[in-house]
Amino acid sequence: MTENDLLYTLALQHVPNIGDIIAKRLISHCGSAEAVLKEKKQNLLKINGIGTVVLSDLYESHHLKEAEKEIEFIKTNNIKVTYFKGNSYPEKLKHCIDAPILLFETGNVNLENQHIISIVGARKITTSGMAFCEDVVEKLAPYNPIIVSGFAYGTDITAHKAAIKNNLQTIGCLAHGLNTIYPKVHKKYMVDVEKNGGFLSDFWSTDTFDKNNFLKRNRIIAGLSEATIVIESAEKGGSLVTADIANSYNRDVFAVPGRTTDSQSVGCNNLIKHQKAHMLTTPLDVPYILNWKLEDDKKPAIQKKLFVELDTTEKAIYNYLKENEKQQLDVIAINCSLPIFKVSSTLLNMELKGIIRPLPGKLFEVV
Structure with a gap:
Protein backbone atom coordinates (compact mmCIF):
# COMPACT_ATOMS: atom_id res chain seq x y z
CA MET A 1 0.00 0.00 0.00
CA THR A 2 1.51 3.30 -1.07
CA GLU A 3 1.51 6.35 1.18
CA ASN A 4 -0.94 8.03 -1.18
CA ASP A 5 -3.34 5.07 -0.92
CA LEU A 6 -3.00 5.16 2.86
CA LEU A 7 -3.69 8.89 2.93
CA TYR A 8 -7.00 8.60 1.09
CA THR A 9 -8.05 5.44 2.93
CA LEU A 10 -7.46 7.15 6.28
CA ALA A 11 -9.38 10.18 5.04
CA LEU A 12 -12.33 7.99 4.06
CA GLN A 13 -12.15 6.24 7.42
CA HIS A 14 -12.30 9.64 9.12
CA VAL A 15 -15.64 10.57 7.56
CA PRO A 16 -18.57 10.40 10.01
CA ASN A 17 -21.43 8.04 9.03
CA ILE A 18 -19.07 5.90 6.95
CA GLY A 19 -18.19 2.72 8.78
CA ASP A 20 -16.25 -0.28 7.53
CA ILE A 21 -19.17 -1.90 5.69
CA ILE A 22 -20.09 1.25 3.75
CA ALA A 23 -16.43 2.09 3.13
CA LYS A 24 -15.87 -1.33 1.56
CA ARG A 25 -18.96 -0.90 -0.59
CA LEU A 26 -17.75 2.49 -1.84
CA ILE A 27 -14.21 1.25 -2.49
CA SER A 28 -15.52 -1.82 -4.29
CA HIS A 29 -17.66 0.36 -6.56
CA CYS A 30 -15.03 3.03 -7.29
CA GLY A 31 -11.85 0.96 -7.14
CA SER A 32 -10.02 2.87 -4.39
CA ALA A 33 -10.55 5.29 -1.51
CA GLU A 34 -9.01 8.06 -3.60
CA ALA A 35 -11.51 7.40 -6.37
CA VAL A 36 -14.35 7.54 -3.83
CA LEU A 37 -13.30 10.95 -2.51
CA LYS A 38 -12.92 12.29 -6.06
CA GLU A 39 -16.16 10.81 -7.42
CA LYS A 40 -19.16 13.06 -8.04
CA LYS A 41 -21.82 12.91 -5.36
CA GLN A 42 -24.63 12.11 -7.81
CA ASN A 43 -22.74 9.03 -8.97
CA LEU A 44 -22.16 7.75 -5.44
CA LEU A 45 -25.85 8.19 -4.64
CA LYS A 46 -26.62 5.58 -7.30
CA ILE A 47 -24.88 2.90 -5.17
CA ASN A 48 -27.27 0.69 -3.25
CA GLY A 49 -27.49 1.73 0.40
CA ILE A 50 -25.71 5.05 -0.07
CA GLY A 51 -27.78 8.12 0.80
CA THR A 52 -27.31 11.82 1.37
CA VAL A 53 -26.75 11.39 5.13
CA VAL A 54 -23.83 9.04 4.50
CA LEU A 55 -22.22 11.47 2.07
CA SER A 56 -23.05 14.69 3.90
CA ASP A 57 -19.49 15.22 5.20
CA LEU A 58 -17.53 13.26 2.58
CA TYR A 59 -16.00 16.18 0.68
CA GLU A 60 -14.77 18.23 3.63
CA SER A 61 -11.05 19.05 3.29
CA HIS A 62 -10.18 18.45 6.95
CA HIS A 63 -10.37 14.65 6.47
CA LEU A 64 -7.21 14.69 4.36
CA LYS A 65 -5.49 17.04 6.80
CA GLU A 66 -6.27 14.73 9.74
CA ALA A 67 -5.11 11.75 7.67
CA GLU A 68 -1.77 13.47 7.06
CA LYS A 69 -1.30 13.93 10.82
CA GLU A 70 -2.08 10.27 11.46
CA ILE A 71 0.45 9.19 8.83
CA GLU A 72 3.09 11.18 10.71
CA PHE A 73 2.18 9.33 13.89
CA ILE A 74 2.35 6.00 12.04
CA LYS A 75 5.79 6.79 10.60
CA THR A 76 7.21 8.13 13.85
CA ASN A 77 6.14 5.07 15.83
CA ASN A 78 7.03 2.47 13.19
CA ILE A 79 3.46 1.14 13.04
CA LYS A 80 2.57 -1.41 10.40
CA VAL A 81 -0.67 -0.73 8.52
CA THR A 82 -2.56 -3.51 6.78
CA TYR A 83 -5.23 -2.85 4.13
CA PHE A 84 -8.27 -5.12 3.96
CA LYS A 85 -7.48 -6.04 0.35
CA GLY A 86 -3.79 -6.66 0.99
CA ASN A 87 -2.15 -10.08 1.03
CA SER A 88 -0.95 -9.64 4.62
CA TYR A 89 -4.42 -8.86 5.97
CA PRO A 90 -5.51 -11.64 8.40
CA GLU A 91 -7.18 -14.37 6.34
CA LYS A 92 -9.99 -15.09 8.77
CA LEU A 93 -10.86 -11.40 9.10
CA LYS A 94 -11.28 -11.14 5.34
CA HIS A 95 -14.44 -13.22 5.68
CA CYS A 96 -16.04 -10.82 8.21
CA ILE A 97 -18.29 -8.22 6.62
CA ASP A 98 -17.62 -5.59 9.30
CA ALA A 99 -13.86 -6.16 9.62
CA PRO A 100 -11.82 -2.93 9.60
CA ILE A 101 -10.57 -1.55 6.30
CA LEU A 102 -7.26 -0.76 8.05
CA LEU A 103 -5.45 -2.56 10.87
CA PHE A 104 -2.66 -0.91 12.84
CA GLU A 105 -0.02 -3.23 14.30
CA THR A 106 3.05 -3.22 16.50
CA GLY A 107 5.31 -6.12 17.45
CA ASN A 108 6.04 -9.31 15.57
CA VAL A 109 2.67 -10.71 14.57
CA ASN A 110 2.73 -13.69 12.21
CA LEU A 111 -0.65 -15.17 11.35
CA GLU A 112 0.44 -17.59 8.63
CA ASN A 113 -0.45 -21.28 8.91
CA GLN A 114 -1.44 -21.10 12.55
CA HIS A 115 -4.28 -22.22 14.76
CA ASN A 291 -9.94 -31.67 14.55
CA TRP A 292 -6.43 -30.38 15.16
CA LYS A 293 -3.57 -32.78 14.55
CA LEU A 294 -0.20 -32.95 16.26
CA GLU A 295 3.00 -33.35 14.28
CA ASP A 296 4.44 -36.84 14.72
CA ASP A 297 7.39 -35.59 16.76
CA LYS A 298 5.07 -33.82 19.20
CA LYS A 299 2.68 -36.69 19.78
CA PRO A 300 2.93 -38.18 23.26
CA ALA A 301 4.49 -41.62 23.29
CA ILE A 302 1.76 -44.19 23.88
CA GLN A 303 2.77 -47.76 24.52
CA LYS A 304 0.55 -50.05 22.52
CA LYS A 305 -1.25 -52.63 24.56
CA LEU A 306 -2.29 -56.00 23.25
CA PHE A 307 -5.42 -55.86 25.38
CA VAL A 308 -7.25 -52.73 26.47
CA GLU A 309 -10.15 -52.88 28.89
CA LEU A 310 -13.30 -51.35 27.44
CA ASP A 311 -16.51 -50.45 29.22
CA THR A 312 -19.91 -51.32 27.76
CA THR A 313 -20.26 -48.09 25.77
CA GLU A 314 -16.73 -48.31 24.38
CA LYS A 315 -17.28 -51.93 23.33
CA ALA A 316 -20.48 -50.99 21.47
CA ILE A 317 -18.76 -48.16 19.58
CA TYR A 318 -15.62 -50.23 18.89
CA ASN A 319 -17.62 -53.16 17.49
CA TYR A 320 -19.72 -50.83 15.34
CA LEU A 321 -16.66 -49.06 13.86
CA LYS A 322 -14.85 -52.37 13.40
CA GLU A 323 -17.75 -53.64 11.28
CA ASN A 324 -18.65 -50.39 9.47
CA GLU A 325 -15.23 -48.68 9.17
CA LYS A 326 -15.25 -44.84 8.94
CA GLN A 327 -18.37 -43.23 10.39
CA GLN A 328 -19.51 -39.80 11.57
CA LEU A 329 -20.29 -39.03 15.21
CA ASP A 330 -24.05 -38.64 14.78
CA VAL A 331 -24.26 -41.85 12.70
CA ILE A 332 -22.43 -43.72 15.45
CA ALA A 333 -24.82 -42.32 18.04
CA ILE A 334 -27.90 -43.36 16.09
CA ASN A 335 -26.72 -46.89 15.32
CA CYS A 336 -25.42 -47.52 18.84
CA SER A 337 -28.57 -46.02 20.40
CA LEU A 338 -26.52 -43.57 22.43
CA PRO A 339 -26.87 -39.80 23.03
CA ILE A 340 -24.42 -37.67 21.05
CA PHE A 341 -22.82 -36.14 24.16
CA LYS A 342 -22.08 -39.64 25.46
CA VAL A 343 -20.58 -40.74 22.16
CA SER A 344 -18.49 -37.57 21.93
CA SER A 345 -16.87 -38.01 25.35
CA THR A 346 -16.42 -41.77 24.82
CA LEU A 347 -14.70 -41.25 21.48
CA LEU A 348 -12.27 -38.82 23.13
CA ASN A 349 -11.42 -41.43 25.81
CA MET A 350 -10.98 -44.12 23.16
CA GLU A 351 -8.71 -41.82 21.14
CA LEU A 352 -6.55 -41.21 24.19
CA LYS A 353 -6.33 -44.98 24.70
CA GLY A 354 -5.11 -45.34 21.12
CA ILE A 355 -8.13 -47.40 20.05
CA ILE A 356 -9.71 -45.07 17.49
CA ARG A 357 -8.60 -41.96 15.59
CA PRO A 358 -10.49 -38.93 14.26
CA LEU A 359 -10.47 -38.10 10.56
CA PRO A 360 -11.38 -34.95 8.61
CA GLY A 361 -15.11 -34.39 8.30
CA LYS A 362 -15.74 -35.54 11.90
CA LEU A 363 -15.23 -39.15 10.90
CA PHE A 364 -13.79 -41.83 13.17
CA GLU A 365 -12.20 -45.19 12.58
CA VAL A 366 -10.57 -48.01 14.51
CA VAL A 367 -6.77 -47.81 14.68
Whole structure:
Protein backbone atom coordinates (compact mmCIF):
# COMPACT_ATOMS: atom_id res chain seq x y z
CA MET A 1 0.00 0.00 0.00
CA THR A 2 1.51 3.30 -1.07
CA GLU A 3 1.51 6.35 1.18
CA ASN A 4 -0.94 8.03 -1.18
CA ASP A 5 -3.34 5.07 -0.92
CA LEU A 6 -3.00 5.16 2.86
CA LEU A 7 -3.69 8.89 2.93
CA TYR A 8 -7.00 8.60 1.09
CA THR A 9 -8.05 5.44 2.93
CA LEU A 10 -7.46 7.15 6.28
CA ALA A 11 -9.38 10.18 5.04
CA LEU A 12 -12.33 7.99 4.06
CA GLN A 13 -12.15 6.24 7.42
CA HIS A 14 -12.30 9.64 9.12
CA VAL A 15 -15.64 10.57 7.56
CA PRO A 16 -18.57 10.40 10.01
CA ASN A 17 -21.43 8.04 9.03
CA ILE A 18 -19.07 5.90 6.95
CA GLY A 19 -18.19 2.72 8.78
CA ASP A 20 -16.25 -0.28 7.53
CA ILE A 21 -19.17 -1.90 5.69
CA ILE A 22 -20.09 1.25 3.75
CA ALA A 23 -16.43 2.09 3.13
CA LYS A 24 -15.87 -1.33 1.56
CA ARG A 25 -18.96 -0.90 -0.59
CA LEU A 26 -17.75 2.49 -1.84
CA ILE A 27 -14.21 1.25 -2.49
CA SER A 28 -15.52 -1.82 -4.29
CA HIS A 29 -17.66 0.36 -6.56
CA CYS A 30 -15.03 3.03 -7.29
CA GLY A 31 -11.85 0.96 -7.14
CA SER A 32 -10.02 2.87 -4.39
CA ALA A 33 -10.55 5.29 -1.51
CA GLU A 34 -9.01 8.06 -3.60
CA ALA A 35 -11.51 7.40 -6.37
CA VAL A 36 -14.35 7.54 -3.83
CA LEU A 37 -13.30 10.95 -2.51
CA LYS A 38 -12.92 12.29 -6.06
CA GLU A 39 -16.16 10.81 -7.42
CA LYS A 40 -19.16 13.06 -8.04
CA LYS A 41 -21.82 12.91 -5.36
CA GLN A 42 -24.63 12.11 -7.81
CA ASN A 43 -22.74 9.03 -8.97
CA LEU A 44 -22.16 7.75 -5.44
CA LEU A 45 -25.85 8.19 -4.64
CA LYS A 46 -26.62 5.58 -7.30
CA ILE A 47 -24.88 2.90 -5.17
CA ASN A 48 -27.27 0.69 -3.25
CA GLY A 49 -27.49 1.73 0.40
CA ILE A 50 -25.71 5.05 -0.07
CA GLY A 51 -27.78 8.12 0.80
CA THR A 52 -27.31 11.82 1.37
CA VAL A 53 -26.75 11.39 5.13
CA VAL A 54 -23.83 9.04 4.50
CA LEU A 55 -22.22 11.47 2.07
CA SER A 56 -23.05 14.69 3.90
CA ASP A 57 -19.49 15.22 5.20
CA LEU A 58 -17.53 13.26 2.58
CA TYR A 59 -16.00 16.18 0.68
CA GLU A 60 -14.77 18.23 3.63
CA SER A 61 -11.05 19.05 3.29
CA HIS A 62 -10.18 18.45 6.95
CA HIS A 63 -10.37 14.65 6.47
CA LEU A 64 -7.21 14.69 4.36
CA LYS A 65 -5.49 17.04 6.80
CA GLU A 66 -6.27 14.73 9.74
CA ALA A 67 -5.11 11.75 7.67
CA GLU A 68 -1.77 13.47 7.06
CA LYS A 69 -1.30 13.93 10.82
CA GLU A 70 -2.08 10.27 11.46
CA ILE A 71 0.45 9.19 8.83
CA GLU A 72 3.09 11.18 10.71
CA PHE A 73 2.18 9.33 13.89
CA ILE A 74 2.35 6.00 12.04
CA LYS A 75 5.79 6.79 10.60
CA THR A 76 7.21 8.13 13.85
CA ASN A 77 6.14 5.07 15.83
CA ASN A 78 7.03 2.47 13.19
CA ILE A 79 3.46 1.14 13.04
CA LYS A 80 2.57 -1.41 10.40
CA VAL A 81 -0.67 -0.73 8.52
CA THR A 82 -2.56 -3.51 6.78
CA TYR A 83 -5.23 -2.85 4.13
CA PHE A 84 -8.27 -5.12 3.96
CA LYS A 85 -7.48 -6.04 0.35
CA GLY A 86 -3.79 -6.66 0.99
CA ASN A 87 -2.15 -10.08 1.03
CA SER A 88 -0.95 -9.64 4.62
CA TYR A 89 -4.42 -8.86 5.97
CA PRO A 90 -5.51 -11.64 8.40
CA GLU A 91 -7.18 -14.37 6.34
CA LYS A 92 -9.99 -15.09 8.77
CA LEU A 93 -10.86 -11.40 9.10
CA LYS A 94 -11.28 -11.14 5.34
CA HIS A 95 -14.44 -13.22 5.68
CA CYS A 96 -16.04 -10.82 8.21
CA ILE A 97 -18.29 -8.22 6.62
CA ASP A 98 -17.62 -5.59 9.30
CA ALA A 99 -13.86 -6.16 9.62
CA PRO A 100 -11.82 -2.93 9.60
CA ILE A 101 -10.57 -1.55 6.30
CA LEU A 102 -7.26 -0.76 8.05
CA LEU A 103 -5.45 -2.56 10.87
CA PHE A 104 -2.66 -0.91 12.84
CA GLU A 105 -0.02 -3.23 14.30
CA THR A 106 3.05 -3.22 16.50
CA GLY A 107 5.31 -6.12 17.45
CA ASN A 108 6.04 -9.31 15.57
CA VAL A 109 2.67 -10.71 14.57
CA ASN A 110 2.73 -13.69 12.21
CA LEU A 111 -0.65 -15.17 11.35
CA GLU A 112 0.44 -17.59 8.63
CA ASN A 113 -0.45 -21.28 8.91
CA GLN A 114 -1.44 -21.10 12.55
CA HIS A 115 -4.28 -22.22 14.76
CA ILE A 116 -5.70 -19.04 16.27
CA ILE A 117 -7.76 -19.10 19.46
CA SER A 118 -9.39 -16.21 21.32
CA ILE A 119 -9.70 -16.46 25.08
CA VAL A 120 -12.07 -14.04 26.80
CA GLY A 121 -13.95 -13.85 30.05
CA ALA A 122 -14.64 -11.98 33.24
CA ARG A 123 -12.41 -9.14 34.36
CA LYS A 124 -12.95 -10.25 37.96
CA ILE A 125 -11.80 -13.77 37.22
CA THR A 126 -11.95 -16.30 40.06
CA THR A 127 -8.98 -18.32 41.23
CA SER A 128 -10.41 -21.47 39.65
CA GLY A 129 -11.13 -19.62 36.41
CA MET A 130 -7.56 -18.38 36.28
CA ALA A 131 -6.21 -21.90 36.89
CA PHE A 132 -8.43 -23.33 34.13
CA CYS A 133 -7.36 -20.60 31.69
CA GLU A 134 -3.69 -21.33 32.37
CA ASP A 135 -4.30 -25.06 31.99
CA VAL A 136 -6.04 -24.56 28.63
CA VAL A 137 -3.09 -22.63 27.22
CA GLU A 138 -0.56 -25.13 28.60
CA LYS A 139 -2.42 -28.16 27.22
CA LEU A 140 -2.87 -26.53 23.81
CA ALA A 141 0.80 -25.51 23.60
CA PRO A 142 1.89 -28.65 21.62
CA TYR A 143 -0.45 -27.49 18.81
CA ASN A 144 1.37 -24.11 18.70
CA PRO A 145 -1.73 -21.89 18.63
CA ILE A 146 -1.79 -18.11 18.66
CA ILE A 147 -3.62 -16.81 21.74
CA VAL A 148 -5.73 -13.70 21.12
CA SER A 149 -7.34 -11.57 23.80
CA GLY A 150 -8.07 -7.97 24.75
CA PHE A 151 -5.21 -7.13 27.15
CA ALA A 152 -7.76 -6.17 29.82
CA TYR A 153 -7.94 -7.16 33.48
CA GLY A 154 -8.72 -10.70 34.58
CA THR A 155 -9.11 -13.36 31.92
CA ASP A 156 -7.42 -11.38 29.14
CA ILE A 157 -4.11 -10.75 30.85
CA THR A 158 -4.15 -14.27 32.31
CA ALA A 159 -4.36 -15.69 28.78
CA HIS A 160 -1.57 -13.42 27.47
CA LYS A 161 0.76 -14.27 30.36
CA ALA A 162 0.06 -18.00 29.98
CA ALA A 163 0.88 -17.79 26.27
CA ILE A 164 4.19 -16.05 27.00
CA LYS A 165 5.00 -18.63 29.69
CA ASN A 166 4.45 -21.43 27.15
CA ASN A 167 6.42 -19.67 24.37
CA LEU A 168 3.30 -19.11 22.26
CA GLN A 169 2.54 -16.14 20.09
CA THR A 170 -0.07 -13.85 21.64
CA ILE A 171 -1.97 -10.86 20.23
CA GLY A 172 -3.58 -8.08 22.22
CA CYS A 173 -6.51 -6.41 20.45
CA LEU A 174 -6.85 -2.87 21.80
CA ALA A 175 -9.90 -0.64 22.14
CA HIS A 176 -7.86 2.53 21.59
CA GLY A 177 -5.03 3.87 19.46
CA LEU A 178 -1.49 2.55 19.68
CA ASN A 179 -0.32 5.77 21.34
CA THR A 180 -1.54 4.62 24.74
CA ILE A 181 -2.25 1.50 26.76
CA TYR A 182 -5.18 0.53 28.95
CA PRO A 183 -5.09 -0.44 31.73
CA LYS A 184 -1.86 1.42 32.52
CA VAL A 185 -0.85 -1.24 35.05
CA HIS A 186 -0.43 -3.70 32.14
CA LYS A 187 2.22 -1.54 30.49
CA LYS A 188 4.84 -3.77 32.13
CA TYR A 189 3.70 -6.68 29.93
CA MET A 190 3.94 -4.82 26.61
CA VAL A 191 7.54 -5.73 25.78
CA ASP A 192 6.93 -9.45 26.32
CA VAL A 193 3.74 -9.38 24.24
CA GLU A 194 5.48 -7.60 21.37
CA LYS A 195 8.36 -10.09 21.49
CA ASN A 196 5.89 -12.98 21.37
CA GLY A 197 3.34 -11.43 18.99
CA GLY A 198 2.05 -7.90 19.24
CA PHE A 199 -0.89 -5.54 19.35
CA LEU A 200 -3.65 -4.82 16.83
CA SER A 201 -6.12 -1.95 16.68
CA ASP A 202 -8.29 -0.16 14.17
CA PHE A 203 -8.44 3.04 16.26
CA TRP A 204 -6.49 6.20 15.48
CA SER A 205 -4.13 7.90 17.91
CA THR A 206 -6.67 10.75 18.09
CA ASP A 207 -9.70 8.60 18.91
CA THR A 208 -11.21 9.46 22.27
CA PHE A 209 -11.21 6.74 24.91
CA ASP A 210 -14.76 5.39 25.12
CA LYS A 211 -16.25 2.26 26.70
CA ASN A 212 -18.14 1.53 23.46
CA ASN A 213 -14.76 1.03 21.79
CA PHE A 214 -14.42 -2.24 23.69
CA LEU A 215 -17.54 -3.65 22.03
CA LYS A 216 -16.24 -2.57 18.61
CA ARG A 217 -12.84 -4.13 19.40
CA ASN A 218 -14.50 -7.47 20.14
CA ARG A 219 -15.30 -8.08 16.47
CA ILE A 220 -11.56 -8.22 15.77
CA ILE A 221 -10.97 -10.68 18.63
CA ALA A 222 -13.72 -12.95 17.28
CA GLY A 223 -12.87 -12.44 13.62
CA LEU A 224 -9.18 -13.24 13.91
CA SER A 225 -9.85 -16.60 15.48
CA GLU A 226 -10.80 -20.11 14.55
CA ALA A 227 -12.67 -20.38 17.84
CA THR A 228 -13.43 -18.31 20.92
CA ILE A 229 -13.19 -19.68 24.46
CA VAL A 230 -15.20 -18.03 27.24
CA ILE A 231 -13.64 -18.90 30.60
CA GLU A 232 -16.08 -17.13 32.94
CA SER A 233 -18.86 -14.59 32.52
CA ALA A 234 -21.65 -13.03 34.52
CA GLU A 235 -25.13 -12.87 33.01
CA LYS A 236 -24.06 -9.86 30.93
CA GLY A 237 -20.62 -8.85 29.76
CA GLY A 238 -18.30 -8.07 26.89
CA SER A 239 -17.15 -11.68 26.55
CA LEU A 240 -20.73 -12.70 25.72
CA VAL A 241 -20.76 -10.05 23.00
CA THR A 242 -17.58 -11.57 21.60
CA ALA A 243 -19.20 -15.02 21.69
CA ASP A 244 -22.26 -13.70 19.82
CA ILE A 245 -20.05 -12.09 17.19
CA ALA A 246 -18.09 -15.32 16.79
CA ASN A 247 -21.34 -17.20 16.28
CA SER A 248 -22.42 -14.66 13.66
CA TYR A 249 -19.14 -15.38 11.83
CA ASN A 250 -19.89 -19.13 12.00
CA ARG A 251 -16.89 -19.70 14.27
CA ASP A 252 -16.80 -22.27 17.07
CA VAL A 253 -17.39 -21.05 20.60
CA PHE A 254 -16.45 -22.89 23.80
CA ALA A 255 -17.71 -22.08 27.28
CA VAL A 256 -16.56 -23.41 30.63
CA PRO A 257 -19.55 -24.57 32.71
CA GLY A 258 -19.89 -23.76 36.40
CA ARG A 259 -22.23 -24.15 39.33
CA THR A 260 -25.64 -22.56 38.90
CA THR A 261 -25.10 -20.60 42.11
CA ASP A 262 -21.88 -18.96 40.87
CA SER A 263 -22.51 -15.50 39.45
CA GLN A 264 -19.43 -15.71 37.21
CA SER A 265 -20.73 -18.89 35.58
CA VAL A 266 -24.19 -17.64 34.55
CA GLY A 267 -23.06 -16.34 31.16
CA CYS A 268 -21.17 -19.52 30.23
CA ASN A 269 -23.99 -21.77 31.42
CA ASN A 270 -26.47 -19.79 29.31
CA LEU A 271 -24.26 -20.08 26.21
CA ILE A 272 -24.22 -23.85 26.65
CA LYS A 273 -27.91 -24.06 27.51
CA HIS A 274 -28.92 -22.12 24.40
CA GLN A 275 -26.52 -24.19 22.24
CA LYS A 276 -24.37 -21.19 21.42
CA ALA A 277 -21.18 -22.86 22.68
CA HIS A 278 -19.55 -26.25 23.10
CA MET A 279 -19.21 -27.24 26.74
CA LEU A 280 -15.51 -27.09 27.62
CA THR A 281 -14.66 -29.39 30.53
CA THR A 282 -11.09 -30.27 29.56
CA PRO A 283 -8.58 -28.38 27.37
CA LEU A 284 -8.36 -31.36 25.01
CA ASP A 285 -11.98 -30.75 24.00
CA VAL A 286 -10.67 -27.90 21.82
CA PRO A 287 -8.35 -29.85 19.47
CA TYR A 288 -10.82 -32.73 19.48
CA ILE A 289 -13.77 -30.67 18.26
CA LEU A 290 -11.66 -28.53 15.90
CA ASN A 291 -9.94 -31.67 14.55
CA TRP A 292 -6.43 -30.38 15.16
CA LYS A 293 -3.57 -32.78 14.55
CA LEU A 294 -0.20 -32.95 16.26
CA GLU A 295 3.00 -33.35 14.28
CA ASP A 296 4.44 -36.84 14.72
CA ASP A 297 7.39 -35.59 16.76
CA LYS A 298 5.07 -33.82 19.20
CA LYS A 299 2.68 -36.69 19.78
CA PRO A 300 2.93 -38.18 23.26
CA ALA A 301 4.49 -41.62 23.29
CA ILE A 302 1.76 -44.19 23.88
CA GLN A 303 2.77 -47.76 24.52
CA LYS A 304 0.55 -50.05 22.52
CA LYS A 305 -1.25 -52.63 24.56
CA LEU A 306 -2.29 -56.00 23.25
CA PHE A 307 -5.42 -55.86 25.38
CA VAL A 308 -7.25 -52.73 26.47
CA GLU A 309 -10.15 -52.88 28.89
CA LEU A 310 -13.30 -51.35 27.44
CA ASP A 311 -16.51 -50.45 29.22
CA THR A 312 -19.91 -51.32 27.76
CA THR A 313 -20.26 -48.09 25.77
CA GLU A 314 -16.73 -48.31 24.38
CA LYS A 315 -17.28 -51.93 23.33
CA ALA A 316 -20.48 -50.99 21.47
CA ILE A 317 -18.76 -48.16 19.58
CA TYR A 318 -15.62 -50.23 18.89
CA ASN A 319 -17.62 -53.16 17.49
CA TYR A 320 -19.72 -50.83 15.34
CA LEU A 321 -16.66 -49.06 13.86
CA LYS A 322 -14.85 -52.37 13.40
CA GLU A 323 -17.75 -53.64 11.28
CA ASN A 324 -18.65 -50.39 9.47
CA GLU A 325 -15.23 -48.68 9.17
CA LYS A 326 -15.25 -44.84 8.94
CA GLN A 327 -18.37 -43.23 10.39
CA GLN A 328 -19.51 -39.80 11.57
CA LEU A 329 -20.29 -39.03 15.21
CA ASP A 330 -24.05 -38.64 14.78
CA VAL A 331 -24.26 -41.85 12.70
CA ILE A 332 -22.43 -43.72 15.45
CA ALA A 333 -24.82 -42.32 18.04
CA ILE A 334 -27.90 -43.36 16.09
CA ASN A 335 -26.72 -46.89 15.32
CA CYS A 336 -25.42 -47.52 18.84
CA SER A 337 -28.57 -46.02 20.40
CA LEU A 338 -26.52 -43.57 22.43
CA PRO A 339 -26.87 -39.80 23.03
CA ILE A 340 -24.42 -37.67 21.05
CA PHE A 341 -22.82 -36.14 24.16
CA LYS A 342 -22.08 -39.64 25.46
CA VAL A 343 -20.58 -40.74 22.16
CA SER A 344 -18.49 -37.57 21.93
CA SER A 345 -16.87 -38.01 25.35
CA THR A 346 -16.42 -41.77 24.82
CA LEU A 347 -14.70 -41.25 21.48
CA LEU A 348 -12.27 -38.82 23.13
CA ASN A 349 -11.42 -41.43 25.81
CA MET A 350 -10.98 -44.12 23.16
CA GLU A 351 -8.71 -41.82 21.14
CA LEU A 352 -6.55 -41.21 24.19
CA LYS A 353 -6.33 -44.98 24.70
CA GLY A 354 -5.11 -45.34 21.12
CA ILE A 355 -8.13 -47.40 20.05
CA ILE A 356 -9.71 -45.07 17.49
CA ARG A 357 -8.60 -41.96 15.59
CA PRO A 358 -10.49 -38.93 14.26
CA LEU A 359 -10.47 -38.10 10.56
CA PRO A 360 -11.38 -34.95 8.61
CA GLY A 361 -15.11 -34.39 8.30
CA LYS A 362 -15.74 -35.54 11.90
CA LEU A 363 -15.23 -39.15 10.90
CA PHE A 364 -13.79 -41.83 13.17
CA GLU A 365 -12.20 -45.19 12.58
CA VAL A 366 -10.57 -48.01 14.51
CA VAL A 367 -6.77 -47.81 14.68
